[in-house]
Amino acid sequence: MSGTFITIAQTASDSVGIVGGSDARAIIFGLLTGIAFGAILQRVGASSYALIVNMLRLKDLTIMKFFFLAVAVGSLGIYVTESFGTVHIGIAPLYLVGITVGGLIFGVGWAVSGYCPGTSLVAMGEGKTDAAITVFGGLVGALALALTWDWIEPNLVQPLNYGPKSLPEVLGVKPLLVAVVLTAIIVAFVMYLDHLSAGPKAAEGSETPGAVT
Secondary structure, X not given: OHHHHHHHHHHHHHHOOOOOOOOHHHHHHHHHHHHHHHHHHHHHXXXXXXHHHHHHOXXXXXXXXXXXXXXXXXXXXXXXXXXXXXXXXXXXXXEHHHHHHXXXXXHHHHHHHOXXXXXXXXXXXXXXXXXXHHHHHHHHHHHHHHXXXXXXXXXXXXXOEEEEOOHHHHHOOOHHHHHHHHHHHHHHHXXXXXXXXXHHHHHHHHXXXXXXX
């Protein structure tokens, strides 16, 4: 029975363009990069329920700035590495119906639980019970995907499926150029967010108690 579930899940992941590996080298590399990524998440406070919820409420942009910078650094690093022919980047197909539905489910789950998949694992490692419940919910969701894939594929994946598409391909330019431009835009946006965050803090710091006249 478990073998059937694994086969269905693997077929689903292959169909939607998930790139991975099951050999020892891929597993070890994934483990090491996962540990490094988890350590960084923990260091910046991304495993904090309060910080995540305040980010979603736009009250504290610390984690949002971290996520944006992670995307910028990761994108630039990956495409620089690809330009040397060291790695190959797999492009997932663009299926609008499934992405929209999945994004809504993911967003609601993130808002309700206060964790995303990565931050929930880090928080669970810290011993937080609510994070462990979130991880369990994610596993149940993965099982539900495997069991309902025969229905999901024709209804959510095949409609409006434009195949593997990337922005460099659509624009007809080199991927590294797109990565550099997007990285610059993201960094500028993060600096703008930092400026917005600094404004209220500076105002609070300038307030001093005074006599009431």
